[in-house]
Amino acid sequence: MTGPLLDIRNLRKAFGALHVTDDVSFQVMPGELHAIIGPNGAGKTTLIHQLSGSLASDGGSVHFAGEDITRVDMAGRVHRGLARSFQITSILDGFTVLENAAMAVQARSGSSFRFFASAARETALNDAAMAALARVRLDDRAERRAGSLSHGEKRQLEIAIALATGARLLLLDEPLAGTGHEESAVLVALMAELKTTHTIVLIEHDMDAVFALADRVSVLVYGRLIATGTAEEVRVHPEVRTAYLGEEEAA
Numbered sequence: 001m002t003g004p005l006l007d008i009r010n011l012r013k014a015f016g017a018l019h020v021t022d023d024v025s026f027q028v029m030p031g032e033l034h035a036i037i038g039p040n041g042a043g044k045t046t047l048i049h050q051l052s053g054s055l056a057s058d059g060g061s062v063h064f065a066g067e068d069i070t071r072v073d074m075a076g077r078v079h080r081g082l083a084r085s086f087q088i089t090s091i092l093d094g095f096t097v098l099e100n101a102a103m104a105v106q107a108r109s110g111s112s113f114r115f116f117a118s119a120a121r122e123t124a125l126n127d128a129a130m131a132a133l134a135r136v137r138l139d140d141r142a143e144r145r146a147g148s149l150s151h152g153e154k155r156q157l158e159i160a161i162a163l164a165t166g167a168r169l170l171l172l173d174e175p176l177a178g179t180g181h182e183e184s185a186v187l188v189a190l191m192a193e194l195k196t197t198h199t200i201v202l203i204e205h206d207m208d209a210v211f212a213l214a215d216r217v218s219v220l221v222y223g224r225l226i227a228t229g230t231a232e233e234v235r236v237h238p239e240v241r242t243a244y245l246g247e248e249e250a251a
């Protein structure tokens with residue numbers, strides 16, 4: 001595939017008079033890690049909701065792998081290979097780490113395991129779930145209750161759940177939020193490794209992580225994309241420096 005994997009054109013969303021997504025257009029190429037940064041309230045989370053399909057847009061279009069998915073719901077987008085890392089709140093604490101991942105595999109496969117006898121079905125589900133856990137280095141925690149994981153491990157499990165849905169493109173919404181220094185180093189290394197096989201849209205406040213990981217960065221301010229470019233291009237962009245990084249840094 002030579003075109004963009006994700007093609008966002010003139011996307012809009014308003015809450016009353018507030019234009020939270022204001023004519024946003026950008027493309028994510030296959031294999032790219034595209035970060036979206038912006039100050040608090042810039043509209044990053046709203047944009048991720050629009051991309052994942054959990055929030056309908058007022059206008060514009062979203063194409064995935066060449067297909068117009070603007071009106072496809074969240075389940076349909078997951079089925080096509082576009083998944084948001086599920087929030088910690090959606091992790092089922094009372095179930096094991098493996099069971100949490102296996103449920104995501106089952107959601108992806110729908111009825112495709114129905115021809116297996118139940119024991120074989122369980123093995124197939126668990127093998128796929130274990131592969132996702134190994135990618136995020138949680139395979140040694142598989143039998144632990146999800147509720148007993150540390151905060152950083154729960155963020156790893158969120159990513160495993162998105163992987164277990166069979167996603168080609170991962171939407172990661174602030175994976176480093178609330179993590180300590182060591183946890184965040186583990187997650188950054190994990191994302192660097194995931195980049196080799198997956199296209200990623202990353203929303204993140206940690207600029208060191210963004211500049212280390214991103215192939216390109218888009219900067220959102222008051223719902224408008226004011227710049228898209230490499231980390232270096234964005235870092236020296238005059239409008240970005242004043243609007244986002246702060247006057248003192250621009251001086």
Ligand SMILES: Nc1ncnc2c1ncn2[C@@H]1O[C@H](COP(=O)(O)OP(=O)(O)OP(=O)(O)O)[C@@H](O)[C@H]1O
Pocket residue numbers: 015018020038039040041042043044045046047
């Ligand atoms: N459902 C809603 N109804 C009304 N206003 C909303 C709604 N959701 C978000 N907003 C407003 O839209 C703006 C953008 O919010 P959003 O959460 O998308 O920003 P953000 O860039 O993700 O912020 P942060 O970095 O703080 O998470 C904010 O002013 C917010 O108050």
